[in-house]
Amino acid sequence: xxxxxxxxxxxxxxxxxxxxxxxLAHLRAKRRGDTLTILSGPEDDVxxxxxxxxxxxxxWTLEIATHTGRWESTPIRAGILPALDALxxxxxxxxxxxx
Numbered sequence: 001x002x003x004x005x006x007x008x009x010x011x012x013x014x015x016x017x018x019x020x021x022x023x024l025a026h027l028r029a030k031r032r033g034d035t036l037t038i039l040s041g042p043e044d045d046v047x048x049x050x051x052x053x054x055x056x057x058x059x060w061t062l063e064i065a066t067h068t069g070r071w072e073s074t075p076i077r078a079g080i081l082p083a084l085d086a087l088x089x090x091x092x093x094x095x096x097x098x099x
Contacts, residue, residue: 003034004054010036010080014052017084026097036060036080040097047098050087052080062087064094 011031018024018038027049030037034054041047048065055061055077062076062083076086088095 004057005034006031006036006052006054010054013080014038014084017081021088024095027095038095049094050091052083064091 008031011029014029014036018027018029026040027038028040030039035051037051038049039046040049048069048071050065051063051071052060053063058079059077060080060083062074062078063071064074066072074091076083076090078086
């Protein structure tokens with residue numbers, strides 16, 4: 001079975017979600033393949049925070065960036081918005097601004 005790609009409407013949902021949270025104004029989103037990545041920092045020195053990986057038509061898995069830039073999976077598997085809400089409530093430190 002081929003991988004399901006994240007499409008433009010998924011990216012729009014993530015961008016809209018970030019926009020509804022003023023405390024997350026330092027973040028931006030990027031789409032690539034089957035992932036939606038939450039980033040911050042300048043383009044030449046990007047800081048990854050978290051990403052959603054599409055695992056089925058409606059389900060996404062949440063992964064968190066470690067301090068070394070590697071991805072660590074979480075037990076969160078949900079739709080886009082519930083997964084993002086879990087990110088804010090269960091892993092808020094991952095979205096704090098970094099220098």
